[in-house]
Amino acid sequence: MGCCSVLCGLKAGIGIGIALAILGIILFPVGNNIIQETVEKESVLEPGTTAWDNFVSVGPPVYRQFWLFDVQNPLDVVENGSKPIVVEKGPYTYRTRYLAKADITPNTETHTVSFRLPLGAIFEPSMSVGSEGDNVTSLNLAVAAGYKLLPPGLLEAAILLKGVSLFQRRTVGELLWGYKDPILKSTLGFFYPYNGTFDGPYSIFTGKHNISKVSIIDTWKGKKKVSFWNNTYCNMINGSDATSFPPFIDMKKSLYFFVSDIARSVSAVYEDSLDLKGIEVYRFKLPPLTLASPLENPDNMCYCTDPVVTRNCTMAGVLDISSFRGGKVPVYISLPHFLHGSPNLVDAIQGLRPNDEQHFTFLDVEPTTGFTLRAAKRLQVNMMYGPSDVITVLKKVKDYTIFPLVWLNETASLDDETAEMFKTELFSRIEMLKTVQFTLLGLGSACFVLCLVAHCVLSRRKSNESV
Structure with missing residues (x-):
C-alpha cells in the first residue's frame, strides 16, 4: 500500500513537472508580448512616458x-x-x-x-x-x-x-x-x-x-x-x-x-x-x-x-x-x-x-x-x-x-544615473521575467526527470519483489 502511495506521488510529481515546464514555455511568447507592449507604450512621445521624460529634459x-x-x-x-x-x-x-x-x-x-x-x-x-x-x-x-x-x-x-x-x-x-x-x-x-x-x-x-x-x-x-x-x-x-x-x-x-x-x-x-x-x-x-x-x-x-x-x-x-x-x-x-x-x-x-x-x-x-x-x-x-x-x-x-x-x-x-534608471526601470523587469521563465522551465524539467527516474526504479523494484 505504501509503495503504491509513493508511486502515485511520483506520478503526480511527473505531472506537476510537465505542467511547470509547459508553463515556462508558454511564458516565453507571453513574456515577449508583455515586454513589447511595455516598451511600445513607454516609447510613445506623450506626457507620462519614459520617452517623453527624456525628450523634454536637457539630457546628458x-x-x-x-x-x-x-x-x-x-x-x-x-x-x-x-x-x-x-x-x-x-x-x-x-x-x-x-x-x-x-x-x-x-x-x-x-x-x-x-x-x-x-x-x-x-x-x-x-x-x-x-x-x-x-x-x-x-x-x-x-x-x-x-x-x-x-x-x-x-x-x-x-x-x-x-x-x-x-x-x-x-x-x-x-x-x-x-x-x-x-x-x-x-x-x-x-x-x-x-x-x-x-x-x-x-x-x-x-x-x-x-x-x-x-x-x-x-x-x-x-x-x-x-x-x-x-x-x-x-x-x-x-x-x-x-x-x-x-x-x-x-x-x-x-x-x-x-x-x-x-x-x-x-x-x-x-x-x-x-x-x-x-x-x-x-x-x-x-x-x-x-x-x-x-x-x-x-x-x-x-x-x-x-x-x-x-x-x-x-x-x-x-x-x-x-x-x-x-x-x-x-x-x-x-x-x-x-x-x-x-x-x-x-x-x-x-x-x-x-x-x-x-x-x-x-x-x-x-x-x-x-x-x-x-x-x-x-x-x-x-x-x-x-x-x-x-x-x-x-x-x-x-x-x-x-x-x-x-x-x-x-x-x-x-551618465551613471541614467544608466541605473534604464537598468532598474526596464532591464530589471525584463531580466526578472526571463528568470521566472527559465526557473519554471528548469524546475519543471528537473521535477519531471527526477520523478520519472524514481518511478521507474520503484516500479522495477516492486516488480522484482513480486517475483
Missing part, C-alpha cells in the same frame, strides 16, 4: 571638441606656391545643447510634436589644451569667400588696401565664433552665427497608433524636404535626428538620420555589440560610401554641384554645402583629415593623418528602446581657394585647394 552633457589647423608656412605658400604645412591644434572644448528644447507643441491630429533646439556653447577650460585667446594661423575667410563672391580686380584692390593675405592670424574664439572682417565688413567665423540661435523647428512623429514612426522627422523648418540639392532623392529628409529611433532595432537594417549641419540625410550600418555601463548597445557606424564619389556610389551624383572642383564628379570625401550656407561661399564638409577621401585631398596639405579609429562617426543605440545612449559626430569644415592671374596672393597657387579649417568631435554619453 554634449561636448564639442575643436581641432584647428595651424599653418606653419604661410609666406612660403603665397610667395612660392608651396604645399601648406599644418599642425593640428586642440582640443578646445565647449559644452553645447545645455538648454532644453523650446516651443514644444504636440499636435494630436497629425500625431506629431514640434520643437526648436536652442544653440549655445560654453567654453570648458579644464577639457581644453589652452584658452580661447590662443592664436592660430588659418585661411583668410574673406579672401577665400571673395574668390567666389567678388570680381578679381575688386578683391585684389581690397586686399592691397587692407594689407591682408591668403592666411591670417586670429584667436581660437574669433575663428570659431566670429570677428569683424576688414574686407567684407561683416562678421565671419567658422560657426557664426551660433550662440543665441536655434536649429529647427523640427516636427517629429510621436509614435501614437504607429510606433514604427516614433521620432521620425515629419518636417524641418516647416518643410518635408530640403531644397539645396536640386534633386528629389538628395532633398529627402529621412529618419530621425539620431537621438532616438523606433524601438526593437534590427542590426541587419541601416539606421537613417538627418544631419542639419549639412542639410542631408545619411545612414549608419551595424558594426558591433558593446557593453555600455552594463547595458548592451548596438554600434552603428557611418560607412565610407557616405561621401564616396558618384563613380563608387551613384546615389551621390546629386551631391556633385561643381564638376570643376570635384574633377568631373570623381572626387570622394567632400560635400559642397555652399548653397546651404546662403550663396556661393565655397564651404565643404568632410570627415576629419579627409578620412575616406580621394588621395589628392590629403596630398595637397602636409600634416594630415586620417585615422579611422579617431575620425569616424558612430551611434551606440540600445536595441530594445531605440534610444541612442552614446554618440560621436565628427566633421571637418573646409574652404576652397584656387589660382588667379589677378589676385597677387593667389598667383602662385597651382590648383584648386580644399583647405581644412577645423574639425569637430561632438560627443554625448549617458
Whole structure:
C-alpha cells in the first residue's frame, strides 16, 4: 500500500513537472508580448512616458571638441606656391545643447510634436589644451569667400588696401565664433552665427497608433524636404535626428538620420555589440560610401554641384554645402583629415593623418528602446581657394585647394544615473521575467526527470519483489 502511495506521488510529481515546464514555455511568447507592449507604450512621445521624460529634459552633457589647423608656412605658400604645412591644434572644448528644447507643441491630429533646439556653447577650460585667446594661423575667410563672391580686380584692390593675405592670424574664439572682417565688413567665423540661435523647428512623429514612426522627422523648418540639392532623392529628409529611433532595432537594417549641419540625410550600418555601463548597445557606424564619389556610389551624383572642383564628379570625401550656407561661399564638409577621401585631398596639405579609429562617426543605440545612449559626430569644415592671374596672393597657387579649417568631435554619453534608471526601470523587469521563465522551465524539467527516474526504479523494484 505504501509503495503504491509513493508511486502515485511520483506520478503526480511527473505531472506537476510537465505542467511547470509547459508553463515556462508558454511564458516565453507571453513574456515577449508583455515586454513589447511595455516598451511600445513607454516609447510613445506623450506626457507620462519614459520617452517623453527624456525628450523634454536637457539630457546628458554634449561636448564639442575643436581641432584647428595651424599653418606653419604661410609666406612660403603665397610667395612660392608651396604645399601648406599644418599642425593640428586642440582640443578646445565647449559644452553645447545645455538648454532644453523650446516651443514644444504636440499636435494630436497629425500625431506629431514640434520643437526648436536652442544653440549655445560654453567654453570648458579644464577639457581644453589652452584658452580661447590662443592664436592660430588659418585661411583668410574673406579672401577665400571673395574668390567666389567678388570680381578679381575688386578683391585684389581690397586686399592691397587692407594689407591682408591668403592666411591670417586670429584667436581660437574669433575663428570659431566670429570677428569683424576688414574686407567684407561683416562678421565671419567658422560657426557664426551660433550662440543665441536655434536649429529647427523640427516636427517629429510621436509614435501614437504607429510606433514604427516614433521620432521620425515629419518636417524641418516647416518643410518635408530640403531644397539645396536640386534633386528629389538628395532633398529627402529621412529618419530621425539620431537621438532616438523606433524601438526593437534590427542590426541587419541601416539606421537613417538627418544631419542639419549639412542639410542631408545619411545612414549608419551595424558594426558591433558593446557593453555600455552594463547595458548592451548596438554600434552603428557611418560607412565610407557616405561621401564616396558618384563613380563608387551613384546615389551621390546629386551631391556633385561643381564638376570643376570635384574633377568631373570623381572626387570622394567632400560635400559642397555652399548653397546651404546662403550663396556661393565655397564651404565643404568632410570627415576629419579627409578620412575616406580621394588621395589628392590629403596630398595637397602636409600634416594630415586620417585615422579611422579617431575620425569616424558612430551611434551606440540600445536595441530594445531605440534610444541612442552614446554618440560621436565628427566633421571637418573646409574652404576652397584656387589660382588667379589677378589676385597677387593667389598667383602662385597651382590648383584648386580644399583647405581644412577645423574639425569637430561632438560627443554625448549617458551618465551613471541614467544608466541605473534604464537598468532598474526596464532591464530589471525584463531580466526578472526571463528568470521566472527559465526557473519554471528548469524546475519543471528537473521535477519531471527526477520523478520519472524514481518511478521507474520503484516500479522495477516492486516488480522484482513480486517475483
